[in-house]
Amino acid sequence: xxxxxxFVHISDTHLGKTFEYTCxxxxxxxxxxxxxxxxxxxxxxxxFLIHTGDVCGDKESPAEAAxxxxxxxxxxxxxxxxxxxAGNHDDPELLQMHLQFGVRTVLVEDIKQLVYKFEFxxxxxxxxxxxxxxxxxxxxxxxxxxxxxxxxxxxxERQLIFLHYPPLELGAKWMDKEMLVTNRNAxxxxxxxxxxxxxxxxxxxxxHSQQFHKNGIFYVAAPSTVFQFSLASRSRPLDLxxxxxxxxxxxxxxxxxxxxxxxxxxxxFTNNQ
Ligand SMILES: [Fe+2]
Numbered sequence: 291x292x293x294x295x296x297f298v299h300i301s302d303t304h305l306g307k308t309f310e311y312t313c314x315x316x317x318x319x320x321x322x323x324x325x326x327x328x329x330x331x332x333x334x335x336x337x338f339l340i341h342t343g344d345v346c347g348d349k350e351s352p353a354e355a356a357x358x359x360x361x362x363x364x365x366x367x368x369x370x371x372x373x374x375x376a377g378n379h380d381d382p383e384l385l386q387m388h389l390q391f392g393v394r395t396v397l398v399e400d401i402k403q404l405v406y407k408f409e410f411x412x413x414x415x416x417x418x419x420x421x422x423x424x425x426x427x428x429x430x431x432x433x434x435x436x437x438x439x440x441x442x443x444x445x446x447e448r449q450l451i452f453l454h455y456p457p458l459e460l461g462a463k464w465m466d467k468e469m470l471v472t473n474r475n476a477x478x479x480x481x482x483x484x485x486x487x488x489x490x491x492x493x494x495x496x497x498h499s500q501q502f503h504k505n506g507i508f509y510v511a512a513p514s515t516v517f518q519f520s521l522a523s524r525s526r527p528l529d530l531x532x533x534x535x536x537x538x539x540x541x542x543x544x545x546x547x548x549x550x551x552x553x554x555x556x557x558x559f560t561n562n563q
Contacts, residue, residue: 292544295411296334299539299550300325301342301494302514304379305364307356313348314530318516322364324555325515325538329368336540337410338370338392342494342512343377343421343454345385353381358388366390376404376421377454377495378428397437405434407441413489413543415450416441420471426526428455428471428495435476442484448546451491456511457481458504462521464528465496481507490541490548496521498534499552510550512539 305311309319329336345361347353358381365372371392376382382404394417398405404419418438420428430453442449455471458478471477481488482505490508497514498521518534535554542549 293411293413294542294544295413296336296540296542297410298329298336298339299342299492299510299512299541300339300515301512301538302344302377302497302516303341303346303361304344304348304514304516305346305357305361306348306351307354307360309360311351313351314517316516316536319360319364321515321536321555325536326364326367328553328555329538332540334542336370338373338408339365339368340373340415340417340452340492341365341375342452342492343375344379344494344514345374345377345389347379347381349379353379353384355384355388358384362389371408373408373415373417373452374404375417375452375454375494376419378421378423378425380421381423382419382421398433403431403434405437412447413450414441414445414447415452418451418453420453420455426468428453429473430471430477435480438477439480439484442480442487445484445487448487448489450489451481453491453493455495456493456509457491458502458509460496460500460502460521462496462523464523464525465519465521468526469495489543489546490550492541497528498531499537499539501550508548510539510541513537513552513554515555 346357499513520531537554
């Protein structure tokens with residue numbers, strides 16, 4: 291029997307307190323609604339959805355309870371298990387309070403750190419939390435590095451790893467300086483040691499659909515559902531890449547094959563209509 295797993299990787303939805311909230315010129319809730327509809331229409335029903343962070347909030351409008359209630363009302367239209375990673379704009383406590391998760395095993399007993407694992411079709415997913423609220427770069431606490439090492443050491447099957455921040459240099463000058471996991475060398479050491487046990491590492495934060503292959507490890511970034519950053523940006527605020535469409539990734543694993551398809555939203559929205 292061929293084992294097959296397909297799931298949705300979504301990221302950086304940046305919802306506000308109200309449906310009408312606009313984030314850098316786009317209505318984030320309206321855009322997420324069209325993504326939810328698109329996921330509904332998929333021919334092969336994904337087994338779960340995972341969001342790699344910045345579910346709610348942005349610089350102008352910090353995440354609040356109302357933002358997560360809005361998020362839950364949109365995501366709950368999808369009748370599949372959902373999992374969330376904490377981003378720099380998220381409030382991990384409110385996130386866990388208001389969003390419904392699929393069945394998971396919590397690995398760090400701390401409401402402020404969202405570290406857990408879950409399993410589908412015998413394939414384990416590990417969620418790490420490198421978020422520092424309000425900080426553009428991430429940091430993985432030593433306890434999480436220990437957990438990662440232990441999970442990978444014990445694994446007999448290939449694992450999926452999820453976090454918000456890029457765990458490697460991307461070749462994008464400014465992002466590499468400001469937006470990565472700062473202690474990525476320690477992280478990379480563990481990943482490299484167990485690379486044959488890793489199917490792929492998934493992240494968000496860069497607001498762009500990109501894939502990287504380095505030292506035998508496959509890295510996948512999901513686009514934002516709201517707006518895309520330009521990887522050529524040289525300063526903050528980051529320039530937008532108007533050519534890069536909004537969307538999400540559909541990931542399919544079949545034996546040792548990892549297939550990533552970015553589904554783009556073609557609808558154009560006019561503001562303040
Ligand atoms: Fe973001």
